[in-house]
Amino acid sequence: MNHQPFETWNLDRTKLTPDQQTELARHLETCPECRHTATAWECVQVEIKSVPQVKAPVGFATRFQNSLAERRRQAHYRQTRKMLGILGISLLVIFLLLAASILVRTSPAAWIGSIIRIIVDAPFNLLELRFIAAFWLAKIPPLAWIGASSVITAWMLVFTLTGALTYKRFHHQGELR
Numbered sequence: 516m517n518h519q520p521f522e523t524w525n526l527d528r529t530k531l532t533p534d535q536q537t538e539l540a541r542h543l544e545t546c547p548e549c550r551h552t553a554t555a556w557e558c559v560q561v562e563i564k565s566v567p568q569v570k571a572p573v574g575f576a577t578r579f580q581n582s583l584a585e586r587r588r589q590a591h592y593r594q595t596r597k598m599l600g601i602l603g604i605s606l607l608v609i610f611l612l613l614a615a616s617i618l619v620r621t622s623p624a625a626w627i628g629s630i631i632r633i634i635v636d637a638p639f640n641l642l643e644l645r646f647i648a649a650f651w652l653a654k655i656p657p658l659a660w661i662g663a664s665s666v667i668t669a670w671m672l673v674f675t676l677t678g679a680l681t682y683k684r685f686h687h688q689g690e691l692r
């Protein structure tokens with residue numbers, strides 16, 4: 516037997532229309548299960564109403580209000596710390612994977628050798644890079660410079676805005692918790 520919507524109506528009769536109340540009464544006459552629910556629920560309500568209300572300790576509301584800001588601040592702090600922790604762990608995992616893959620593919624001797632080579636060659640490489648850069652920079656017309664710098668500026672603006680909005684959102688979430 517389907518007891519809906521009577522099961523729901525049983526638990527909150529305050530919102531029922533007179534028609535619904537009559538329907539519910541008729542159903543209760545024929546359905547022992549719903550009658551049982553109704554009696555049990557009435558008992559619970561009587562119990563709840565018969566328990567004396569306890570007054571909150573003096574100054575409870577004020578203390579609650581005062582500590583609210585502090586609790587929100589702490590929640591925000593915890594959230595930020597969690598985000599930074601996740602970020603740090605992800606970076607560490609990526610770094611470890613990279614290091615592991617390099618170590619697996621090369622021997623320590625080759626490693627040390629290439630490090631030494633990089634250090635020794637660095638001045639020459641830098642010099643070469645500077646020549647290459649100067650050569651190409653001289654070839655770029657001034658208009659392209661203006662274009663490139665405006666594109667870079669626009670991108671930086673977009674990144675800054677997105678970052679600020681993301682921070683604000685997380686900040687807000689922290690306050691809501």
Ligand SMILES: [Zn+2]
Nearest residue numbers: 518546548549
């Ligand atoms: Zn029923």
